[in-house]
Amino acid sequence: MEMKIENINEAEQEAKRFLKRLQDLKKHEYNKARFEKSDPSKRTDSCKETGALKRSSMDLTRALSKMRNDTY
Numbered sequence: 001m002e003m004k005i006e007n008i009n010e011a012e013q014e015a016k017r018f019l020k021r022l023q024d025l026k027k028h029e030y031n032k033a034r035f036e037k038s039d040p041s042k043r044t045d046s047c048k049e050t051g052a053l054k055r056s057s058m059d060l061t062r063a064l065s066k067m068r069n070d071t072y
Helices: 005-027 029-036 048-068
Strands: none
Touching (some): 005 048
């Protein structure tokens, strides 16, 4: 099965956007200490960076699905 180049490029851009949002969340003052420790029970602050990360996660999921399915 072949994949469309435009879908691959879209997935790449969404992945980059997701990683940018993740870095933004890690830089947020309240979350810095939480990411420095390896305690998996810690949660992030409910801030605009968290919302942006969730949104970019959904967009990345959609782009990856589109890339895998050649029907789009």
